[in-house]
Amino acid sequence: MSGSALTYAIVDGVLTGSVYALMATGLTLIFGVMDIINIAQGMFVVLGAYLSYAIQIHWGIDPFVGLFITIPILFVVGIVVERAFMSRLKGPEKTAMSILVTYAVSLLIEGSLNMIFSVNDVQINAWYVNQSFKLFGVYFAYIYVFGFFMAVVLLAALWVLLYRTRFGASVRASLADQTAAALIGINVRRIATICFGIGTAVTAAGGMVFGATNAFNASSSYDLISRLLTIIVLGGMGSLGGALVASIGMVMLEDVVGVIWSPIWSTMTFFIVLVAVLSLRPQGLFGKQLARTA
Amino acid sequence: MAVASTAGASSGGLAKGAPVNIGISLSLSGDFSADGQAFQRGYQLWAKEQNAHGGLLGHKINLIIKSDASSPTQVVTNYQDLIGQSHVQLVFGPFSSLLTVPAAQTAERFGYAMVEGAGGAPSVFQAHLSNVFDVSLPVANDLMPFANWVSSLPKAQRPTTAYYVTSNDPFTEPQLPVAQKIMSKAGIKSLGFTVFPAEVTDYTSIADKVAAAKAQVVVLGSVDVPTVSAFMQAFEQAHYNPKAFIATGGPDQGAAFLKAVGAKNASGMMVPNAWYGGSANPLSKAMVAAYIKQYGGTPADINSDVAEAYSVGEVMAQAVKATGGFNNAKIIAYLHSGAVLSSVQGPVKFNKLGENVDPTAFTFQWQGTNFVQVNPVGDPNSVKVLYPKPAWKS
Numbered sequence: 001m002s003g004s005a006l007t008y009a010i011v012d013g014v015l016t017g018s019v020y021a022l023m024a025t026g027l028t029l030i031f032g033v034m035d036i037i038n039i040a041q042g043m044f045v046v047l048g049a050y051l052s053y054a055i056q057i058h059w060g061i062d063p064f065v066g067l068f069i070t071i072p073i074l075f076v077v078g079i080v081v082e083r084a085f086m087s088r089l090k091g092p093e094k095t096a097m098s099i100l101v102t103y104a105v106s107l108l109i110e111g112s113l114n115m116i117f118s119v120n121d122v123q124i125n126a127w128y129v130n131q132s133f134k135l136f137g138v139y140f141a142y143i144y145v146f147g148f149f150m151a152v153v154l155l156a157a158l159w160v161l162l163y164r165t166r167f168g169a170s171v172r173a174s175l176a177d178q179t180a181a182a183l184i185g186i187n188v189r190r191i192a193t194i195c196f197g198i199g200t201a202v203t204a205a206g207g208m209v210f211g212a213t214n215a216f217n218a219s220s221s222y223d224l225i226s227r228l229l230t231i232i233v234l235g236g237m238g239s240l241g242g243a244l245v246a247s248i249g250m251v252m253l254e255d256v257v258g259v260i261w262s263p264i265w266s267t268m269t270f271f272i273v274l275v276a277v278l279s280l281r282p283q284g285l286f287g288k289q290l291a292r293t294a
Numbered sequence: 295m296a297v298a299s300t301a302g303a304s305s306g307g308l309a310k311g312a313p314v315n316i317g318i319s320l321s322l323s324g325d326f327s328a329d330g331q332a333f334q335r336g337y338q339l340w341a342k343e344q345n346a347h348g349g350l351l352g353h354k355i356n357l358i359i360k361s362d363a364s365s366p367t368q369v370v371t372n373y374q375d376l377i378g379q380s381h382v383q384l385v386f387g388p389f390s391s392l393l394t395v396p397a398a399q400t401a402e403r404f405g406y407a408m409v410e411g412a413g414g415a416p417s418v419f420q421a422h423l424s425n426v427f428d429v430s431l432p433v434a435n436d437l438m439p440f441a442n443w444v445s446s447l448p449k450a451q452r453p454t455t456a457y458y459v460t461s462n463d464p465f466t467e468p469q470l471p472v473a474q475k476i477m478s479k480a481g482i483k484s485l486g487f488t489v490f491p492a493e494v495t496d497y498t499s500i501a502d503k504v505a506a507a508k509a510q511v512v513v514l515g516s517v518d519v520p521t522v523s524a525f526m527q528a529f530e531q532a533h534y535n536p537k538a539f540i541a542t543g544g545p546d547q548g549a550a551f552l553k554a555v556g557a558k559n560a561s562g563m564m565v566p567n568a569w570y571g572g573s574a575n576p577l578s579k580a581m582v583a584a585y586i587k588q589y590g591g592t593p594a595d596i597n598s599d600v601a602e603a604y605s606v607g608e609v610m611a612q613a614v615k616a617t618g619g620f621n622n623a624k625i626i627a628y629l630h631s632g633a634v635l636s637s638v639q640g641p642v643k644f645n646k647l648g649e650n651v652d653p654t655a656f657t658f659q660w661q662g663t664n665f666v667q668v669n670p671v672g673d674p675n676s677v678k679v680l681y682p683k684p685a686w687k688s
Contacts, residue, residue: 004506005502005503005506008499008502008503008506008532009499009502009503012496012498012499012502013499016496016498110323114323114327118331119322119323119327119328119330119331120328120547120549120550120553120554121328121518121519121520121523121550121553121554122553122554123523123553123554123555125556129527130527130530130531130559130686131530131531132530132531132532132533139531139532139533141528141531144498213496213498213524213527214495214496214520214523214524215519215520215523215524215554215555216520217327217328218323218327219323219324219325219327219364220495220520222324222325223325223493223494223495224495226493227495251496254499255498255499258490258499258500258503259499259503262488262489263488263489263490263491263494263499263500264462264489264490264491266491267491267493
């Protein structure tokens with residue numbers, strides 16, 4: 001194993017991990033506020049990739065610029081899905097039912113995408129997708145560097161929204177205790193709807209980078225959702241910081257193990273770490289409670 | 295036309311005018327959806343052409359296709375349902391070796407022949423099923439023409455190093471050691487042999503590891519376009535361009551491959567297979583014409599899965615005609631008899647394991663936007679290999 005391969009593994013882990021953080025943040029935000037496990041999150045990522053692909057192909061809009069279109073679109077999609085399906089889930093079975101309902105939403109979107117785009121793989125292309133620059137003897141791919149900075153900006157914006165605004169205070173109050181939040185006059189229902197929209201909207205950015213770094217079709221979502229779910233379980237369900245740390249940590253761990261040992265053991269090593277962490281902290285790295293009390 | 299003429303023959307045990315139902319499980323969603331849907335086109339095209347020529351023994355062919363979502367569990371349920379509940383007369387195989395084994399095991403329990411076109415991995419034949427018949431090339435030797443060609447290059451041109459990297463898929467993994475053995479004998483040093491899980495979502499670090507080795511040849515065990523595309527992208531980002539780059543699957547998917555990787559970047563990419571759209575086989579030419587008439591495009595656009603599925607129909611039609619009916623026991627016995635059958639992929643003859651022992655392995659290469667046969671060297675249809683591989687041109 002060469003030193004450069006290890007360096008690349010670490011660099012790849014940080015750069016790609018930040019993009020996974022963007023995807024996982026939406027998932028953990030939705031769970032934190034709504035007690036909903038959104039199985040459709042992987043499909044929303046793919047939907048974001050297809051939207052970026054479509055506006056580039058048809059209108060020639062650069063994928064990063066196109067985010068000004070795709071993020072609002074996915075925000076609206078999230079709002080519609082929440083109002084149409086999620087808001088109807090109530091009672092103690094809500095979390096379990098949310099898995100089934102969001103899976104159905106995922107299948108609905110998958111079928112629609114297959115009809116519109118066919119099952120053939122496509123990939124987003126732009127000048128920076130395959131190009132790289134050299135720094136300190138290491139090639140940095142523009143797409144991953146741009147994706148990393150985009151993730152930092154969006155996660156910072158999300159942090160400001162959640163920790164420096166009145167709306168954010170309401171969200172955090174809902175995250176901590178929905179009943180108590182409602183008692184002090186917070187419209188938890190409205191907060192939930194908006195959070196679902198935000199959680200879906202951030203996938204547009206993650207999806208764009210995913211679509212530029214992978215050939216994809218609608219079925220690509222299946223492998224994504226299993227990875228995103230493990231990230232938020234490790235980070236602590238409902239914890240935004242946990243999603244960030246777990247994303248970067250997981251991808252870096254997998255990459256380093258893949259280079260030092262074998263890619264076959266990458267995933268298993270991650271799960272060994274996951275089981276070890278959950279044995280010591282069942283709520284995950286940054287989770288605050290074992291189970292939510294609605 | 296590429297169909298067996300069976301019109302006017304006996305009713306084969308079915309009531310006169312009744313359709314013959316053929317049950318198929320295909321991956322219309324999930325990991326294999328692109329291949330599954332190409333297979334569906336191949337089966338449907340065959341059924342349409344065969345029906346235009348009288349169907350099977352005068353019975354119209356009715357395909358009953360169920361989606362297995364690329365799941366080895368669902369494929370079992372589907373064939374149980376097709377045979378046990380829908381009472382189909384015949385079954386055709388699913389896509390991939392991974393799904394063919396459980397599918398064929400299920401069909402065997404009911405005494406059905408499992409003629410298939412995408413289950414050529416050793417694991418399929420190691421199951422020792424009496425009912426499985428793979429009309430395509432057994433995959434273990436797919437890379438032999440490529441390895442032989444590389445090894446036969448004059449010493450000044452011959453690469454000195456190679457890297458082998460593969461998904462842990464039953465279709466890909468057995469192919470690489472065969473090529474490695476041949477190339478090592480020719481003095482081509484192995485710089486690495488890496489196996490990665492089939493469920494990987496991010497290939498960057500694996501591809502970067504290969505790029506860092508700077509081998510002159512890369513042999514990639516892949517089943518789909520995204521895997522090949524990810525490696526190509528990472529290699530270009532690492533400013534690494536091997537002299538020869540072959541992938542076991544992905545570049546054979548015609549226009550879908552070009553669309554994903556870009557037509558300019560595809561040039562020089564190689565893939566082993568038994569069929570391509572430009573095949574001189576008259577049966578293949580007829581199928582290609584029928585395909586283009588129905589779906590448009592050019593011969594290079596046609597996914598080789600289409601030909602594999604079409605071949606399944608052709609072989610079954612010949613077995614039905616030869617046995618005079620839809621009795622699966624008789625069909626199995628006939629297919630084991632050593633009879634030489636014809637298909638768009640070339641001659642088909644099964645050994646006792648159900649492997650097709652007659653096909654020839656080829657290597658194909660993208661040269662610009664043309665998909666051409668490049669070896670075996672000396673074959674009249676082979677053109678000169680584009681070597682070394684051109685630089686990336688994004």
